[in-house]
Amino acid sequence: MAYSDKVLDHYENPRNVGKMDDSDVNVGTGMVGAPACGDVMRLQIKVDANGVIEDAKFKTYGCGSAIASSSLLTEWVKGRSLDEATLIKNKDIADELGLPPVKIHCSVLAEDAIKAAIEDVKQKRKG
């Protein structure tokens, strides 16, 4: 399979790889996918007092497109408010990375991951 330059770039130099402390009330974690399906994404965001995402980290088990989708997403969400971040659609990711049709599910997974992370941090901050 031929990969786009952008996928290759994110795969070779993934941005924001890492893990944040899940016990922090300002950290939201979204873990989506399943090993049996060949991809698992863990996306974490850290939100400041104004509800703006100040940091994002990811780790992904999956193909190059899955790694690139989550890497790109961490770049995009930084500096956005939670509401702005929910507006990111899988299509935006797929278009930016030039994903072929068989890899669209990777971008869907990334969208699911950010939504789950946002939901998680909202719940935590409520409680």
Add this chain to the structure above:
Amino acid sequence: MQFPIYLDYSSTTPVDPRVAAKMAECLTLEANFGNPASRSHMFGWKAEEAVETARRQVADLINCDPREIVWTSGATEADNLAIKGAAHFYVKKGKHIITSKIEHKAVLDSCRQLEREGYEVTYLDPTEAGLITPEAVADAIRPDTILVSLMHVNNEIGVINDIAAIGKVTREHKVIFHVDAAQSTGKIDIDMEEMQVDLMSLTAHKTYGPKGIGALYVRRKPRVRIEPQMHGGGHERGMRSGTLATHQIVGMGEAYRIAKEEMHAENARVLALRNRLLEGFKDMEEVFVNGDADHRVAGNLNISFNFVEGESLMMALRDLAVSSGSACTSASLEPSYVLRAIGLNDELAHSSLRMTIGRFTTEEEIDFAIEKTREAVGKLRELSPLWDMHNDGIDLSQVKWAAH
């Protein structure tokens, strides 16, 4: 070293330069270009002689009579001809066929076609080692069983079935035994005097011959009959019509001649390389060899690096030409059916890499492959949430995943 390094010899092999030289002698006006079926002139006679020499060379490798060799376009055609040909010919004896779940698609899809025609097929489960036992075959045979079709060596995991022992079972029950030997010629000894095999599929391009040529062995004593699948001029004693491709056939003959002469020395060298490769991963955690370690051809290593997905691994290994059982490398998005059938969970199937070594692989290339693979696995594990969880002592099989 030349990049990328070819470690996919089970997929196909380069043509040996000695083979290419022989083939080139059968193409142009000055050379041996005639139609082997032309009886009326020198051009035809010369071509026929070359074809018959090649037939002897192929027969020599598997120790059979040259008259038992029928040329085909490759192992896929030979599988089709053997399975459909025997099933159609012996239909009055019964309509039950036995094969296994880890056969090549050429066998499985031929069986599916026969199911559509009203035949019944039993698909045997392999052992965890990837083998089909003679007992499993014996247990599956019924009064209406007409054919058993099994592979000699599995293309993904390289394991070797005990064909001689299974042949005893099928002969005892008077059932036709077809063996796909695409992956075994030149890798292990095949002796048709010893093995009670009735039909055997052969191909050239996995034994340093050209693509597009193969053969079906059809036993004469006791005589095995098949219905032709390709109709026409009645070539190959009516079993497979079509003008013989002299250059291809000569290439296969030369490739098999070389295999017979050199296979034992070659396999010792290849085995040493594979051991070196495996040794290079020995101290890594969560690395598993798939398929039986002992009943296995020298050149095959199928290995799973847990917590790393196969396609991303291959992406990191762009300097190596290897293959993976990962879903993402197939059109179907399913992980390897072979690895699933031998009991691997999906994760390990997704994490598998097949490296196959051959005639032109060097020690230097193996060392490079080890270094690159270790580097890539290390990098991807650092990226893997599963590796994190594993290191935190979480049992991944107990996690409730949101499947998608």
